[in-house]
Amino acid sequence: MPRVSVRSRTLEPVSEQPLTLDSVLTDEAVLSTYRRMFAALARDSGAVVDDPALVDIAETLFAAFAEAGEEWLTHEQMRFACRAYPTDQFDNRLRVLKGLGAIREVFPKPNQLRYRASFTSVVGLMFIRRMMDDGGQSEMHRLLALEDLNVADPRTTMEEARQSALNLARAFRLWALELITLTTGTIEELREQAPKLWGTEEIARRAQSLHGTILTRWPELDRVCTDLRAAIYAYSDASRRAAGRLADSAGTTRNLTLLPTETWRTFAQTASRERLAAVLDGFVFDAPAPWHDPAAIARAVDEAPRPAPAQPTPPRSTLPDPGPESSLDSSPSAALERLTQMAESLLGDASRVALADVLGSDWVAARRVLADLTTVDLRPELPYRLVWSDGLSVDPDREPAWLSHGYLERAS
Amino acid sequence: MTARQSAVAHALVRAYGPARLGAGVPAPPGMARLTRPDSTGEALPVWPDGATPSLLEEHQVTPVPVERSGETRRVLAAVLKCCWTDLSVDPWPGDPAPVELVLDTYRELIGRTDDLMRNWARGALRRLHDSAWIVLDDGVVLLGPRCALWPVEAHAQLQELVRRLPEPERAELTVVGDADIVAAARSGTSDPPPDDMVEIVPESAGGGGRVEGGAAEFDDLLGGYDERRRAELVAAFMVVEHAAEPVQEARFAALRDPALRHTLGEMLARRGRTLIQHRDRWTSGYDDGVAAAIGALGADGLPETARGPLGVSERAVLTLVLVHSVAIPRAEGLLPEDSWLSPHPTPVEELRRHTQLPIGELESALRSLRHAGLLGQVKAGEEAGGYVPGPQFHRLTPAARRRLQEELILAAGPNTPLAAAVLARRSAR
Structure with missing residues (x-):
């Protein structure tokens, strides 16, 4: 098969679709089929279109001709029908189609302005499109059906039948060889070409019936028929082996790609509950067995979302109320003044008083005074000191019952 | 019981829940027998060296997620409060309690009374029932077999929890007393259960029981290792069996070291399991042979388990x-x-x-x-x-993955050559 290098081409905004790597790959696959189909006819390896859009132009043109009626089309009308395509592509296509006779002048004379299309080319294009769909699979079906009719026709001669059997044997042999090569090649390529395998059983069956017809009618074609039979078996075998290799290579999910999306969707949408469930027959899955650790249970209880308890807010006046803040004298000397005042009131004229005499029996009040006096004692700038002696008197009837002996003195 | 039978028994419990044992039938090795007074019982696997799946937390591996975990565990706490009436003995089997009492206790715990809370609590009860943590039957709740797996050291924590859960405020005069509901439910179990209750609680339900046996069967495998390696093996065993995702080889010595990994494989094999590798990560799955044995049991041949296969x-x-x-x-x-x-x-x-x-x-x-x-x-x-x-x-396992793919292809495209190839290959084996 001639390898064709795709010539550099200008990227024109032919269609709305953005040019992605995927679309380039698809284009390349389409082109490779075109090249293979016309390899037998091409004058040189560059003779097949290098952009699938060019075939679309031809198809658009043929459709326009079919609509046109007896008047056929002028150059301007053809250009209008193909307005979606760039001018240079259109001109190129028209030149080629005219050159090969697919589009011709209505009357072969100079300055002819009207053009007509060839029926043969349109049929050819239909064939091309079908070949595109399944790589020739359905053509093989049709061919076999036709051949079947032919050999059954009483007018068919033995020579024609021999030719037909020879051709079919050759086609099957090539097909089988291609499959064998694929089977021994990379699994990716095999997967890509897998559609060629579909429907093989049906084709092999048809071929065998054709072979049977020929052999019954012309027993003398025995040798040719043996060849055909061998080719059919080789083909069936190669196809089975390729499918088997696909199934073996399965990995774990890769073969799911081998069924088209639509098959999967149809299955999901139409299969009954039982048919769906049968897929998982015999598969063993774990029963739910979460572990609830005691610590986790305790944590869950602690984290229980408790609703906030209903706590009514205390009633508030609607008038502004700054509170008793202003009554506090916060100047630094205020505390000293208060302490001096308190010490003086306790001492009176004396220079030293016993605490037991001035504190009184109300311990709640006394301890506040004691706290103030301790503050006084600890402030060196104030001229008063507390002096404690070692003695301790205990009297259960008095308040406080335990009394240490201390004195408040003026510092000298 | 052969090693093979025991492996299948372990796999069955993992697949379908705790196994029912007839009167006097011993539990397979590596399982605890929860014996009822009439000597029937249930069997549940125990873990080696007193480990529990809490071990995963220590290794910072995510366990299989629990659906609505907080709510489910609070409801379990409420069940425990109602069923574990005598704190001086083990929580399992405890006493039966009416579902209404559990719901009241739960309500008291979370301080909400709306219908939504009630539906959620019922959902949690159903999930706990499905996973054998409780047994729900005809308006009565019992602690399920899995509660017997709480380690004894943790009982103090549970006691403390039960003590601090608030008692529900219930009207003094309920129409039917709790004890009567329980008694009625127990005598009524001979009636066919409603459709959604597969469970048939035996006559003796809640009438006491004791946990017997319950040592993992790995001592001959683990005995040869020093304490550190032994702990590493147990950790890897728990992690591959209970983690949500495959765990990284590098994090566990028993997965890194081929010799330890081999022993780990043997431990798993006794449970009907096998190691499964995903690049540098490991998890465990059903051994293909054991899975096939379980699949071949069919619905009739299945021993009585808590759940049964998927519907x-x-x-x-x-x-x-x-x-x-x-x-x-x-x-x-x-x-x-x-x-x-x-x-x-x-x-x-x-x-x-x-x-x-x-x-x-x-x-x-x-x-x-x-x-x-x-x-x-x-x-x-x-x-x-x-x-x-x-x-x-x-x-x-890789074989199970491949089979799943084949089954899907056979179901969705039964007439493709690929399906034919799958069938041909199967019949050739």
Whole structure:
């Protein structure tokens, strides 16, 4: 098969679709089929279109001709029908189609302005499109059906039948060889070409019936028929082996790609509950067995979302109320003044008083005074000191019952 | 009991829940026997060296997620409060308690009284029942077999928890006393249970019982190792068996070191399990032979277990999710990884509208599949999102994965040559 290098081409905004790597790959696959189909006819390896859009132009043109009626089309009308395509592509296509006779002048004379299309080319294009769909699979079906009719026709001669059997044997042999090569090649390529395998059983069956017809009618074609039979078996075998290799290579999910999306969707949408469930027959899955650790249970209880308890807010006046803040004298000397005042009131004229005499029996009040006096004692700038002696008197009837002996003195 | 039978028994419990044992039938090795007074009982595997799945937390490995874990555990606490009446003995088997008392206790615990709370609590009770933590039967709740697996050291913590749970405030005069409800339920168990209750609590339910045996059977395997290696083996065993995702080889010595890994494989084999590798990560799954043995048991041959295999609608929904989340993205080339897990959620609408499944069945199947970790829910906005195959699909062996693919192809394209090749290969074996 001639390898064709795709010539550099200008990227024109032919269609709305953005040019992605995927679309380039698809284009390349389409082109490779075109090249293979016309390899037998091409004058040189560059003779097949290098952009699938060019075939679309031809198809658009043929459709326009079919609509046109007896008047056929002028150059301007053809250009209008193909307005979606760039001018240079259109001109190129028209030149080629005219050159090969697919589009011709209505009357072969100079300055002819009207053009007509060839029926043969349109049929050819239909064939091309079908070949595109399944790589020739359905053509093989049709061919076999036709051949079947032919050999059954009483007018068919033995020579024609021999030719037909020879051709079919050759086609099957090539097909089988291609499959064998694929089977021994990379699994990716095999997967890509897998559609060629579909429907093989049906084709092999048809071929065998054709072979049977020929052999019954012309027993003398025995040798040719043996060849055909061998080719059919080789083909069936190669196809089975390729499918088997696909199934073996399965990995774990890769073969799911081998069924088209639509098959999967149809299955999901139409299969009954039982048919769906049968897929998982015999598969063993774990029963739910979460572990609830005691610590986790305790944590869950602690984290229980408790609703906030209903706590009514205390009633508030609607008038502004700054509170008793202003009554506090916060100047630094205020505390000293208060302490001096308190010490003086306790001492009176004396220079030293016993605490037991001035504190009184109300311990709640006394301890506040004691706290103030301790503050006084600890402030060196104030001229008063507390002096404690070692003695301790205990009297259960008095308040406080335990009394240490201390004195408040003026510092000298 | 041969090693093989014991492995199958362990796998059965993992697949279908605690096994029922007839009168006097001993538990398989490595399982504790929860014996009832009439000498029937249930069998439940125990873990080596007193480990529990809490070990995963110490190793910072995520365990299989618990659906609505906080709520479920609070409801379990409420059940414990009601059923564990004598704190001086082990919590299992405890005493039966009416469901209403449990709901009242739960209400007191969370301080809410609305209907929504009640529905949630009922959902949690059902999940606890499905996972054998409690036994729900005809308005009565019992502690389930799994409660017998709480280690003795943790009982003090549970006692403290039960003590501080508030008592429900109940009207002095209920129409029927709690004890009467329990008594009525117990005498009535000979009636056929309602459809959704597969469970038939034996006559002796709640009438006492004791835990027997319960040493893991690995001593001959672990005995040769020093304490550190032994601990590493036990840690790896617990982690591959209970983690949600495959764990990294580098993090566990018993997975890194081929000799230790071999012993780990032997430990798993006794439980009917096998190690499964995903590049540098490991998890465990059913051994292919054991899974086939379980599959071949059929519905009749199955010993009595708490749950039984997945129902028809569950399996159907799971297949649908596999088709939409794996097969179709695969066929469209959107799924690069060769795996049964998928980032492409199956929209719930697709399942509701474009399948042959009734909606009610679909919803309950989705719920139980989610609970079992067979489906994961993907939330995205209000409408988007859906379901993907759950973490259990990490646990399929390569052979099981291949078989799943083949079954799907046979079901969706029975007339393709690929299906023919699959069938031919199977018959050749």
